[in-house]
Every structure is written in C-alpha cells, then in structure tokens.
Amino acid sequence: MYDISNYYKAATVEDAITLMKEHPEAKIIAGGSDVLIRIREGKMAGSELIGIRDIQEMNGVYMNENEDILIGAVTPFSHITSNDLIKKHINVLGRAVDQVGGPQVRNIGTIGGNICNGAVSADSAPTSFSLDAKLKIVGAQGERIVPITEFYLGPGRVELKPGELLTHIIIPRENYQGYTGHYIKYSMRNAMDIATLGCSVVCKVDRAGNLLEDVRITFGVAAPTPLRCYQTESMLKGKPINGDLYHLMETSVREEINPRDSWRASKAFRLQIGGEIAKRALMKAVEFAGCSKNGD
Amino acid sequence: MNGNKQLVTCIVNGEQVAEYVDVRESLLDMLRNRLGLTSVKKGCEVGECGACTVIIDGETIDSCIYLAVWASGKNIRTLEGLLGPDGELTRIQETFVEEGAIQCGFCTPGFVMAATVLLERGEKLSREAIKKHMSGNLCRCTGYHNIANAVEKVMKEQ
Numbered sequence: 001m002y003d004i005s006n007y008y009k010a011a012t013v014e015d016a017i018t019l020m021k022e023h024p025e026a027k028i029i030a031g032g033s034d035v036l037i038r039i040r041e042g043k044m045a046g047s048e049l050i051g052i053r054d055i056q057e058m059n060g061v062y063m064n065e066n067e068d069i070l071i072g073a074v075t076p077f078s079h080i081t082s083n084d085l086i087k088k089h090i091n092v093l094g095r096a097v098d099q100v101g102g103p104q105v106r107n108i109g110t111i112g113g114n115i116c117n118g119a120v121s122a123d124s125a126p127t128s129f130s131l132d133a134k135l136k137i138v139g140a141q142g143e144r145i146v147p148i149t150e151f152y153l154g155p156g157r158v159e160l161k162p163g164e165l166l167t168h169i170i171i172p173r174e175n176y177q178g179y180t181g182h183y184i185k186y187s188m189r190n191a192m193d194i195a196t197l198g199c200s201v202v203c204k205v206d207r208a209g210n211l212l213e214d215v216r217i218t219f220g221v222a223a224p225t226p227l228r229c230y231q232t233e234s235m236l237k238g239k240p241i242n243g244d245l246y247h248l249m250e251t252s253v254r255e256e257i258n259p260r261d262s263w264r265a266s267k268a269f270r271l272q273i274g275g276e277i278a279k280r281a282l283m284k285a286v287e288f289a290g291c292s293k294n295g296d
Numbered sequence: 297m298n299g300n301k302q303l304v305t306c307i308v309n310g311e312q313v314a315e316y317v318d319v320r321e322s323l324l325d326m327l328r329n330r331l332g333l334t335s336v337k338k339g340c341e342v343g344e345c346g347a348c349t350v351i352i353d354g355e356t357i358d359s360c361i362y363l364a365v366w367a368s369g370k371n372i373r374t375l376e377g378l379l380g381p382d383g384e385l386t387r388i389q390e391t392f393v394e395e396g397a398i399q400c401g402f403c404t405p406g407f408v409m410a411a412t413v414l415l416e417r418g419e420k421l422s423r424e425a426i427k428k429h430m431s432g433n434l435c436r437c438t439g440y441h442n443i444a445n446a447v448e449k450v451m452k453e454q
Contacts, residue, residue: 006300007319007365036361037342102432105343107355191431192344
C-alpha cells in the first residue's frame with residue numbers, strides 16, 4: 001500500500017484545474033514512475049494525488065496548422081519514440097527518451113512528468129532545450145507559453161505556479177525543420193541508470209557550402225539546471241565542417257559547462273567526457289544531415 | 297482517508313474482473329492479494345527489477361509502480377494467462393527450461409512476460425536489440441546469457 005491520503009482522477013484539463021483548486025495541497029501524478037517512488041521513500045508520504053494520466057487531450061503527438069509539433073504532457077516515452085511524426089521530423093527526441101530507465105518505465109513514464117520534476121538528469125531535457133521547445137501551461141487564469149529554457153529554476157524546481165498544469169510540449173516548426181540532432185547519455189549502465197552527463201546537439205547543415213549553419217548544444221547534469229552552451233553555439237555557427245570545428249566544440253564546451261563533484265563522477269571526469277560527448281554528438285548530427293562528418 | 301475505495305473493472309487473463317480496491321493499492325497488490333496471481337513477484341517495489349512485470353494493453357509495465365485504480369478498462373495479462381488448456385507451457389517458457397535460463401526462478405515470470413510481448417510482435421531482432429528490450433528485468437543468479445539465448449532461439453524458430 002502506498003501512503004496516499006486520497007486519489008482524484010481528472011478526465012479533462014478543466015477537471016484537473018478544478019481539482020487543484022479544491023485540493024490545493026494535492027500533488028499531480030502522471031505516469032507515477034517518480035511520484036510513487038518518492039512516496040515509497042516517505043518524501044511525499046500522506047499526499048493527496050490528482051491523477052492526470054487519463055486526460056485524452058494531453059496524450060499523443062500531433063501537428064498543428066503551423067506545422068508545429070505538439071506532444072501531450074502525459075504521452076509515455078515509448079509512444080513518443082514509436083510515433084511516426086516524431087520519427088520523421090524530430091527523431092533525436094524519440095531516440096533520447098528511448099534511453100530513460102528500461103522498457104517498462106518507458107511505457108508508463110511521461111515526458112511532462114520528466115520535465116516537471118525539474119531533474120537536471122532528465123533524458124528529455126537536453127534535447128527539448130536544443131529544440132527550443134515551448135511549454136503550454138494552463139491554469140485557472142488561462143494559458144501561457146513558457147520557453148523550456150526558462151522553465152527550470154533549480155534542482156527539482158520549475159516555473160509552475162500552484163494550480164497550473166503543463167499540458168503540451170510544443171516544438172515550433174522553425175526549430176526542427178531542416179535540423180538533425182543527436183543525444184548522448186553517459187552513464188555507468190546501459191539501462192536503468194541516471195545520466196552521469198548528457199549532451200544533445202541539434203544542428204542545421206549547409207551541405208553545398210559544407211558549413212554548420214546553425215547549432216544548439218545542451219548539457220544535462222553539467223549545472224544545477226540543463227545548460228545551453230550559447231557561447232560555443234555562436235562560436236561554431238557558420239564555420240566549415242572539419243576537424244577544427246570538432247576540436248573547437250570540445251574545448252569550448254569544457255570552458256562553458258560547470259559540472260560538480262558527486263558520488264557519480266568527479267568534476268574533472270565530467271569535464272573530460274563533456275568535451276568528448278559534445279564532439280561525438282555533433283559528428284553524429286552532421287552525419288544524420290547527410291554530410292560526411294569530416295566534411296569531405 | 298484510509299479505506300477509500302474505488303471500483304476497478306478490467307480484464308485479467310481474459311476474464312472480466314470487478315473489484316473495489318483501496319486507492320493506495322498497487323496493481324501488484326491487487327493481482328497478488330485479491331486475485332491470487334502470485335506469478336507477479338514483489339521484488340524491489342520501485343520499478344527497477346521487473347519481477348512484477350505484467351502486460352497491459354500489449355505493453356509491459358512494472359505493476360509495483362502502477363496504482364490499481366489505473367487498471368480500469370485495461371486488458372491485463374500475467375504469466376498465469378499463458379497457461380494452455382491442458383497446462384501446456386508456451387514455446388518461450390519451454391525454451392527457458394531447455395536453455396537453462398532459470399535458477400531460483402524469482403525473476404522468471406517477469407522475464408517471460410517481457411519476452412512474450414517481444415515475440416508476439418513477430419520482429420527479428422539483433423541480440424543487442426533483444427538485450428535492450430529485456431533490460432528492465434534483473435536476474436541475480438543465472439545472469440543474462442541463457443535468457444538472451446532462449447529469446448533468440450524462439451525468435452529464429454518463428
């Protein structure tokens with residue numbers, strides 16, 4: 001038995017907003033693969049829960065009239081990976097969330113839950129940052145859109161006010177069309193492990209000119225929140241694709257990230273692999289764009 | 297508000313089930329304690345070991361981190377549901393025996409359910425892909441080699 005004081009099921013977004021107003025102390029539960037474990041550990045023991053997993057309008061992936069891709073917050077990881085729109089347009093995100101936990105966890109864990117936990121190690125986070133995703137947040141006062149890059153406030157803290165619900169993750173058309181990307185998760189085990197460090201690189205390549213037209217680089221577990229490497233990005237933009245580019249990537253991100261010492265890995269080790277995985281992720285992203293990674 | 301109960305109606309191993317469950321119950325508790333389906337093992341209780349793996353609407357989940365109230369309207373399969381009319385084992389179960397993929401047996405129902413979903417998809421996968429699919433289950437005695445052998449063998453046969 002879980003130490004839960006009550007469970008309320010929300011069938012619609014409106015329902016969830018009403019329930020949050022009626023039960024201001026209640027916690028939101030989506031897939032449960034984090035919340036239930038926290039309750040088991042006694043951290044949220046005795047909570048009232050509002051279940052949002054059955055809200056149909058928040059489940060699934062679709063494209064709107066602007067060709068933005070919307071991912072419902074309670075869409076399980078495995079459904080994102082297998083979705084045709086994701087495979088065709090933003091495969092980098094599908095492959096990234098395919099590295100969460102193990103198969104059973106990916107069948108229940110949701111992308112919205114992953115984001116709202118505010119964990120810097122969330123496997124969805126680096127790629128969502130590199131895609132400049134926008135978050136649709138609904139509350140009693142109406143809805144607002146928050147860039148994901150402004151959503152993470154600190155470890156376990158996100159820009160979500162009481163009574164508000166993350167309903168959709170929006171990947172604007174201009175942020176994915178013509179882009180390819182790759183996420184590398186560095187962890188001790190291949191499954192059921194939390195990232196020691198993660199890096200997602202999304203880029204646009206000018207194949208005719210052999211240039212890196214645009215690039216967005218984000219690290220997980222390299223700072224208290226997922227970290228976009230804006231300086232490195234501006235340094236790399238417009239540069240020819242060759243060995244110098246990768247070398248610059250490697251050295252520049254090491255200057256820009258600020259990982260910590262923890263029992264998982266030392267700061268020095270994280271800096272070392274940080275440069276390496278950023279370089280490899282860029283090589284792979286360039287390769288996916290149909291370019292030779294050496295630019296010839 | 298202890299003792300708060302909600303009605304759950306679902307299909308378990310092909311049979312309609314209606315139970316008033318405590319909102320605090322996990323699906324694992326419901327399957328074991330109310331329905332007597334003891335193939336569903338209580339291992340880590342935090343979704344890491346996969347011993348409680350069941351199939352819900354064609355997907356594997358860890359029933360320990362799944363609230364029983366969420367099961368409403370779902371089609372749930374446990375190892376007991378694989379049993380043939382005369383007590384026959386499925387091909388993957390037989391192959392687990394042939395390949396020595398069992399020692400203490402505690403993890404076996406979870407592994408068999410994970411393998412069952414994979415084999416029912418009818419895909420031919422590389423050994424690496426098989427291992428990735430089976431990576432949500434832990435075995436603490438035989439290791440994984442023989443388990444992967446068993447899945448690979450059945451996949452080749454079908």
